[in-house]
Amino acid sequence: MEPVILEGFDIEPDSAELSRLLGRKNGEGTGVPAAAAAGKISEAREAALEEARGLMVPRAICVTAAGADLPGSEMFTDLEKVAFCVCTIGPALEERVTALSKDGDMLAAVVLDAIGSAAAEAVACYANDRIDEAAAAEGLKASCRASPGYGGWDVKEQKALFALVPADRIGVTLTESSMMVPRKSVSFAVHIAEDPVRLRSESSCRNCDMETCPYRRIE
Amino acid sequence: MKEHLKECMQAIIDGDTERSEKLAKLTLEKGMPVLEVINKGFVAGIREVGRLWEEGELFLPELVIGADAMKMAMGILRPALEGGEGGPDRLGHVVIGTIEGDIHDIGKTLVATMLAANGFEVTDLGADVPVAKFVETAEEKGADWIAISALLTTTMPGQKKVIEQLEAKSLGNIRVMVGGAPCSAEWASEIGADGYAGDAVAAVALAKGKTG
Numbered sequence: 001m002e003p004v005i006l007e008g009f010d011i012e013p014d015s016a017e018l019s020r021l022l023g024r025k026n027g028e029g030t031g032v033p034a035a036a037a038a039g040k041i042s043e044a045r046e047a048a049l050e051e052a053r054g055l056m057v058p059r060a061i062c063v064t065a066a067g068a069d070l071p072g073s074e075m076f077t078d079l080e081k082v083a084f085c086v087c088t089i090g091p092a093l094e095e096r097v098t099a100l101s102k103d104g105d106m107l108a109a110v111v112l113d114a115i116g117s118a119a120a121e122a123v124a125c126y127a128n129d130r131i132d133e134a135a136a137a138e139g140l141k142a143s144c145r146a147s148p149g150y151g152g153w154d155v156k157e158q159k160a161l162f163a164l165v166p167a168d169r170i171g172v173t174l175t176e177s178s179m180m181v182p183r184k185s186v187s188f189a190v191h192i193a194e195d196p197v198r199l200r201s202e203s204s205c206r207n208c209d210m211e212t213c214p215y216r217r218i219e
Numbered sequence: 220m221k222e223h224l225k226e227c228m229q230a231i232i233d234g235d236t237e238r239s240e241k242l243a244k245l246t247l248e249k250g251m252p253v254l255e256v257i258n259k260g261f262v263a264g265i266r267e268v269g270r271l272w273e274e275g276e277l278f279l280p281e282l283v284i285g286a287d288a289m290k291m292a293m294g295i296l297r298p299a300l301e302g303g304e305g306g307p308d309r310l311g312h313v314v315i316g317t318i319e320g321d322i323h324d325i326g327k328t329l330v331a332t333m334l335a336a337n338g339f340e341v342t343d344l345g346a347d348v349p350v351a352k353f354v355e356t357a358e359e360k361g362a363d364w365i366a367i368s369a370l371l372t373t374t375m376p377g378q379k380k381v382i383e384q385l386e387a388k389s390l391g392n393i394r395v396m397v398g399g400a401p402c403s404a405e406w407a408s409e410i411g412a413d414g415y416a417g418d419a420v421a422a423v424a425l426a427k428g429k430t431g
Contacts, residue, residue, distance in 0.1 A: 021279075022278060022279045022280055023278060023279065024272075024275045024276070024277060024278055024279075025272055025273065025275050025277075025418060025420075037233055037234045037235075037280075037281050037284055040234065040284060041278070041280040041281065041284070044280065045280075097324075097325060098324060101324065101325060101328045104290075106283045106286065106287065106328070106329065106332050107280055107283045107284055107287065109325060109328070110279060110280060110283050110325060110329065111280060113325045114279075149371070149372070154372075155371060155372055155373060156373065175320060175322070176320060177320035177321060177371055177373040177374045178371065178373050179320070179321060179322065179371055179373075179374075181322070183322060183323065
């Protein structure tokens with residue numbers, strides 16, 4: 001099926017996700033920012049959010065295909081209809097993070113980087129919502145998202161996904177090591193069916209054995 | 220003096236760069252013993268920042284501004300030590316970078332910042348660093364540690380290649396620490412690294428524990 005490009009929409013990084021990314025070690029502890037630091041941190045967060053708005057160009061590209069169309073992957077083989085999607089906020093934000101970090105402004109760099117991560121996730125959520133709506137219009141449902149490199153889907157299969165989705169049309173390419181450029185990009189797949197399969201566990205982090213992974217979310 | 224040391228320590232814990240600057244300048248103006256102020260004031264502060272992070276009491280930005288405040292104080296006090304009462308204990312030199320094929324940068328830079336704030340000399344090679352570059356730079360700088368970040372399972376084998384090259388060049392005395400999302404203590408052990416650091420504070424503890 002022809003790729004669908006989503007663009008010209010606004011996203012707002014999820015505040016809770018941002019707080020998690022800028023949170024305490026492993027989300028543990030009960031601390032609150034010291035009074036002396038709280039003002040400075042909250043100012044940095046507001047300034048970075050303001051700056052980020054001018055640095056993000058949210059875009060997504062989606063291809064609906066049969067699971068078997070993803071070569072070399074066993075995860076989707078038997079699935080009739082799968083939406084494969086690549087989303088990004090573009091390169092400008094991470095270029096700014098690199099510049100800030102080189103200038104030694106680590107606070108601004110760390111906060112802006114976290115905003116970029118939360119924003120890329122927000123683009124994925126936006127695209128996911130559009131897929132859900134399209135599925136609903138056909139009387140179908142979409143599964144929760146699965147992404148290469150997470151919850152048992154080998155990151156090497158990113159190449160197969162990129163062979164199927166012409167992500168270069170939204171400026172996203174893949175390195176030899178299967179890393180997306182720009183970094184603040186998200187790729188995912190959802191199964192669309194009357195009764196979609198569970199592509200990953202609802203609590204995939206809980207079942208993942210990478211206990212030290214900084215992206216681990218344990219509620 | 221005791222009160223001054225306490226204030227220096229608190230300025231670092233609070234990540235209060237302005238206060239840290241004022242206190243460092245005051246140390247020089249009043250002719251206080253610089254080394255003692257560094258060790259018992261500012262260094263005690265950054266240690267406490269590390270401890271609070273480990274305890275889950277600090278947020279990531281607080282860790283960052285603690286390191287910033289430390290950098291400010293040391294920038295003022297370090298020159299005063301040269302040719303004087305001698306510098307703080309040499310903690311060692313760390314060559315750090317993200318392995319080739321991997322352009323993740325911020326986590327590695329944060330580790331570099333914390334190592335520097337804790338008194339290590341740091342050479343940050345950036346991201347996408349070829350295996351040979353780690354080895355050559357470490358040899359050239361007489362480094363004690365190489366710290367290699369890898370954020371992808373596809374780039375992790377590069378960490379092993381660095382260790383292999385060190386061994387091939389009989390540079391096994393240079394220690395190696397690995398870090399990044401897919402890495403673990405098991406991985407470090409499997410490839411013959413000297414340790415795994417899950418975050419910036421753990422990297423400091425690891426380097427301190429095994430340097431010298």
